[in-house]
Amino acid sequence: MRQMDVVGVRVEMPSNQPIVLLREVEGERYLPIWIGAVEATAIAFAQQGVVPARPLTHDLLRDVVSSLGHTLSEVRITELTDGVFFAVLAFEGGVEVSARPSDAIALALRTGTPIYGAEAVLEAAGIAVPDEQEDEVEKFRAFLDEISPDDFLGGNAAPEQG
Template sequence: MNELDVVGVRVEMPSNQPIVLLREVGGDRYLPIWIGPGEATAIAFAQQGMAPARPLTHDLFKDVLEAVGQELTEVRITDLREGVFYAELVFASGVEVSARPSDA
């Protein structure tokens, strides 16, 4: 399994669709994942250290995890079927939860 870092949010042209761009750690390969405008905004805010006036869904999820003592250790992109990416959230407790990569 290859480790990836989030490069950032970009707009893919000419479709004008937001993507989150991932880069292989220690490599030259990139993986674009098409996301929605809301997810793009949330990722961009988090990368810039900006906090919205009210918590967004991912902020709530992070706060709930902290409140119940769970630690997210990794996100795995597990599949690509018919143009749709699939992911799993992996927690320190060993629990794995299916997720959209844009939400993970």
């Protein structure tokens, strides 16, 4: 497993499909995962520190887990099968729950939990970006700084693959 950071979310054109982009902490691979608009909004809210007036689903799950006295230890992107990504929520004590990567990432950002990607997933879907291409990544980050979570609402996004 390789530790991953969330670079951000954006809408892929022309399909109008949101993606979340992860990057290896110690490496040069990026992992794009196509997600739903609601999950893109939840991830963007968490990254931007937006606190909604009422808890969103991922906020509710964080609060329930905490209220029950449990801790989310790590999130793992474990598998890629027929273009569909799979993830696991790993709790203390060895309890694991299957999840969509987008939900797992949204929860991880809310709880400060590390995210890991399986080597097989990174080999299959990771994109190596050498240092000389880091310019393009910086442009992507600049785009992310300008985009609002509201940009993900109201679009006709395809069903989530992640």
